[in-house]
Amino acid sequence: MLIRPLDVMKDLEAVIDFYHQNADYWLMAEGQLPGVQKSADFFTDGPPGCDPMQSERLGLFLNDELAGLAELSFGFPEPDAAYLGLMLLGTAARGLGHGKTLLSHVENLARRAGSPQLYLAVLQANSRGHAFWTREGYVSTGLSRVDNSNGLNHVITRLVKVL
Numbered sequence: 001m002l003i004r005p006l007d008v009m010k011d012l013e014a015v016i017d018f019y020h021q022n023a024d025y026w027l028m029a030e031g032q033l034p035g036v037q038k039s040a041d042f043f044t045d046g047p048p049g050c051d052p053m054q055s056e057r058l059g060l061f062l063n064d065e066l067a068g069l070a071e072l073s074f075g076f077p078e079p080d081a082a083y084l085g086l087m088l089l090g091t092a093a094r095g096l097g098h099g100k101t102l103l104s105h106v107e108n109l110a111r112r113a114g115s116p117q118l119y120l121a122v123l124q125a126n127s128r129g130h131a132f133w134t135r136e137g138y139v140s141t142g143l144s145r146v147d148n149s150n151g152l153n154h155v156i157t158r159l160v161k162v163l
Helices: 008-021 023-030 036-041 098-112 127-135
Strands: 002-005 056-062 065-074 082-089 117-123 139-147 154-162
Touching: 002 098, 008 023, 008 036, 008 056, 008 065, 056 098, 065 098, 082 098, 098 117, 117 127
Parallel strands: 082 117
Antiparallel strands: 002 056, 056 065, 065 082, 117 154, 139 154
């Protein structure tokens, strides 16, 4: 297993393939398959007020194949906080401890950057994801919202872990 930064010039095709091979999350979250633009947006998206150039875009590789990815930003929702905008494992990598390994890597990056907390948001519809975050020590901040941007009326809850 290898975890390394992803680069849009070298890794865009791998992210496109990864998103298509693991469309279950996108169908749940957005109700549609991800297009090429969605994959390209992985390299620039981030929470409000965060500098995309300061974000970490990571890939987890198994046998030279992209098997997971994560996006870590800094400065949201508080100036010294870190925010995990996306962490997604491929179906073949789930349930094998790889999520815990990738998350540990992300948390260590946030600690080294001086962030006292790591925030993330989870869809209520993503019960497996919510169970994972809870097992890893994340708790609700008490903030949640309804997002109907894709016509799915998702309830999104913000979680936090003190690092």
